[in-house]
Amino acid sequence: MVSVVEQGDPFAELSRFRGVFYDCLTGRRDAMFELADAVLCTDGPVKTLVGLALAPERRRGHGALYGALNRGRVDVDRLRTALARLPLPRAADGRLVLAVDVSPWLRPDADTSNARSFCHTYGRGDAKHQMIPGWPYSWVVALESGRTSWVAPLDAVRLRPGDDLGAATASQLRGLVERLVAADQWCAGDPLMWIVADAGYDVMRLAWLLRDLPVEILGRLRSDRVMRRPAPTRAEFAQANPAGGRPPKHGGEFIFKDARTWGAPDAETKAETTRYGTVHAQGWNRLHPELQQRAAWRDHPGKLPVIEGTVVRLQVDYLPSGGDPKPLRLWWSRPTASPADTDLAWQTFLRRFDIEHFFRMIKQTLGWTAPRLRDAEAADRWTWLTVAAHTQLRLARPLAIDLRRPWEKPTEPNKLTPARVRRGFRHLHARTSTPAAVPKPSRPGPGRPPGSKNRRPANRYDVGLLLVTGEPYRRPTHHKVGTKPRRTG
Template sequence: MGLPDTPAEADPGPAAVLATFRQGFYRCLTGRADALFELTDAVLCTDGPVHSLVDLSLAAEHRRGHGALYDGLNSGRIDIDRLRTTLAGLPLPRTAGGRIVLAVDVSNWLRPDASTSADRLFCHVYGRAKGQAQMIPGWPYSFVAALEPGRTSWTAILDVVRLGPTDDATAVTADQLRDVVNRLVEAGHWRDGDPEILIAADTGYDITRLAFVLADLPVQLLGRIRTDRVLRQPKPPRLPGSTGRPPKHGPEFRLDNPLTWPAPQHHTTTDTSRYGTADACSWDRLRPRLTRRTCWIDHDGDLPVIEGTLIRLQVEHLPGDRDPKPVWLWCSATGASAADVDRWWQSFLRRFDLEHTFRLFKQTLGWTRPKLRTPEAADRWTWLIIAAHTQLRLARPLAADLRRPWERPTTPGRLTPARVRRGFRNLRAKTTLPAGAPKPARPGPGRPPGSTNHRPAPRHDVGKTVKRDLSITARKQRGG
């Protein structure tokens, strides 16, 4: 459950907010609560990166054996809806204008050798060299996080959903974003008159479809589009005396053909410390060309006309690249000013802060380290990692800088999540500890010596199990 609204003079301090979240998180654990809670504390307090689950059972904060650890992940229960509401009720970062900026992205838990694990999909993974992308079996997870202003490695994770073999990624993402926005509204983070929530996404999402489905929410969708896309300009005014059917769209706007570009409505130049000079051009009321494929194949009636603002961002240089290509962005809002355009592309660059969170999850907190068999256990472990990361974020103003001799000193407010984690063991002793003490028990006898397993685990295929028709004609013929 979310934190109640309190007057400014009674605003709880960081220590009280952290203690309240730990109590709320413990109440969300409805099965094997003590084992799951102490497992989360072991992730936060162990020295160095997490390499395996069994090593966490040796931490002082985990007072149970390794059997209880695996039993909690395999047989425990978490009230996910309650935990989502608890996360939505926590303080959220905002931009200078008080706007909430959300980012949605997918991170993969690769399991190429787990033939007995169900619900695996082929995940797109970039190689180290150009053109070395691969498709590796794994579990893709869709994360939604609130972004902070300025360059930082902190984000506020609000939700996660695992994409299954029968899921439509666009439909699942739309439902996920709708639920997150509704929870933020119920928690009081957005009220009538506040700036609309900005949602940033990368090229893997059909940003036009998301804008159409979420049009009834107080949100603006911002996403990167491919450089070979074709958009349409607004239809020209009909001249007197014209005959024939009026056109539905205006001339084409091809991103790879500058001859089709009209004069931009806005052109701004910004000096940045990391990318040099950034030039942004924008065109208003441009509509992407829609086709009856993928997410639009089941749309009834004529395809809608969805207008937005197109932005072309060209920076002077990137780290390791002196001749970067331009980035094309499309926002669902129209009638934007030059200040809005600059705010949009700067917010899109902040979306990459979520990559730092994914790196922390995998390399430090050990999100993808366990060799769990069932996707349900993987979901429980994922939510425990999110709860651990949330506690690091809440402990950020409380942690001391326990730096290594070769590291530069920094102020407490600028500590990275990994450096906050170094001092969490000291903070844990001063906050609430709701988990009960373990009861003495003896380990089970296990499998008798010399016996074999007569019930091998079933093997599961990888990939989509529901195939959709590629054209509207094929769908009609199949339905008839």
Template structure:
């Protein structure tokens, strides 16, 4: 057992050292300052509150001036970093399938009038449960999810959404590039289960599935409870039996109203699972349902007839919620047909694993300080997912972290380390890892700004969420519109 543990530890250190060397090679300007800044973020005690605290960390051997210079003038080969992330070992589901989750997280900048490309980001009001729109930079993030009770997720890509961007189109392009990199890195090959893409209710899952056609992916997205789907169109024989006089055959079948059980009919698969937190979870699946598309909005520029995007609708209902809130069923849409009971169980459980991404966003913002720097330009940033195989040791001023009791069927060694606990112990294994940064050179103190001198360059101000300004109103240029 000890030999196996030593082999696993050595392999983990080798993988982590290889990733650190690859990350350093992606830094093309101010590489040493940025690399030491990354180590300071990973090794400092407690949450990152300011950049000055990082400059005082023992892992940051350079002066505070190099820290700001690295953030202002540092450069990174983002394409190369994305290839490095695609090549690291990724978590997989029980059947060996890659499960990717996509979501948007904002970097709020409500008071920064001098930063460009801000747009209104959706946030939840604190204490009042009201939806608010605040200026900031929204980022679309793709991660690989793990299975089981864990809060880990592996970052694969992050893209900033420009004001007025088409969320479905940007997401489809982002996922396509991620999947192509995974295939090129050998993470997926012919014969493997298709990659599952999990989306929340803010995405148009059928449209994204149509845009991702031709890739080895399946799309699983949450839909609103007030949606209406259509059944398959009747065959020519069925249509003639119902309409002896003939006519134009319909393109869509009967309606499937989510809020009206009378329109559901008989389901193709039903499963009942006993869960620890939710009681009995009942999942029902209806096959070959599609949304009725119209030649407007996102499909306004579509050439030719609108497609019929068939899939499987899954309804998940549980006995109770752990928080005691309002218990409402969850509706899911899967981009494949012919779901078996095993498929239904696997997909609704994969969707619940999507909430691990919310924990990742919270950890990235509150602990490593993803949104701590007040930058003038929206430069792409994101936390790195490092997972050294070593438990953290408590410091003299911090008690040992509490461990949850093992669940039924688990052993004591099945308790996974949280990202915060791994970061707490990262300083202990840093000496055993590759350190490609060079030793800093001793320099004198810079002259700084002369006393009494003021900056003569006034920073420009930018509007929020506006990309094009009309010189005239619609009424002035003769186009029909609302009369005010």
């Protein structure tokens, strides 16, 4: 994959987006706009929200800062449309590659915060799997080519308690794809857009819900899955069963943990890489899960569909981290794939891990999860301010100067990381226009008299843990040891 060179003047594109972002702020816009500038121009990582009031670009006090997040307004639909119209990274054949994933904003001790859910975390503390209260956000980003930490965030949706992850993700992706088509990012005859997801998603269900859109789904599968081959035709069944009978609905089993059920692959390639050693990829065409009339498919009208795709098994010699190189299993919504397509599939999926760099950047540097906000709506406003700030860094990437530390190696200007671009954004900010008005002088209010009690305590909310069907949460079977292969979808 190689990225397409963005056209136009980068400085003009940055200034234009700043103006559009200001117009998207419909309530307390001056305070919110300067808050985003403070995130970009402050020295060091954002650790506290009130610390941003000390930035020179933030000309208002800390009271206006909290008031902007608590009572401001953002035209999210207009901002989403503006993000879809920006120049986006593409693959060598011109296609868009989108990655979707959920990142939690953990709030374990915020009893007065509403709409919290139990967020799944891995590797936090001694236990590997933990459920911690917080606000889970579903992110969709456009991936860039090569080994990079840059992505283009396009959408963020907070998942509410009881939301169906598959249905909510499908609705989010559908809205994004429609905006990209309306912005002429995809036209008839262009390569289909790819959507890359991790193992936490039901990629087969996503492929079915988005089957009318110009997209292909590529996702990782768990190692305990069992797929089915295509059902034999009537002629093949009659030849194999002269005595007759009812033809089966599904073909033979393809058990991931049983190599005896695999058969000869339809595509097989080997490649030498400097990062993983020898990469051995195998592909089997037209494999589908055996769906049952339960869970997400309980209310499906009519006959359950047969969702065919390609299963790709990837095995490498070693990992850069030195861990055990376990095989990687992917499912692609394209029913058949050639050896060249199989190589392209696993290379595209490895680009999905760039979204992890994005999560680390917005959390550790831009301070996405640093504020201790009470209302979930305020968290949504801060999330979109973070998206706008990161987008300005991406647009300023060709303009940034490398202000490296003495112990850092020199880097080419166009290969700076987002954190190093942010170091020099203050110099670019002085050259760009600031649509925010000059603050008017005012006096702070008297506040609550010293020694008086708070007679309006905040409400406290329980953390709900219910499924979309209203049933209580139970520990997933894949978290238990010694379970049988999952033969149904």
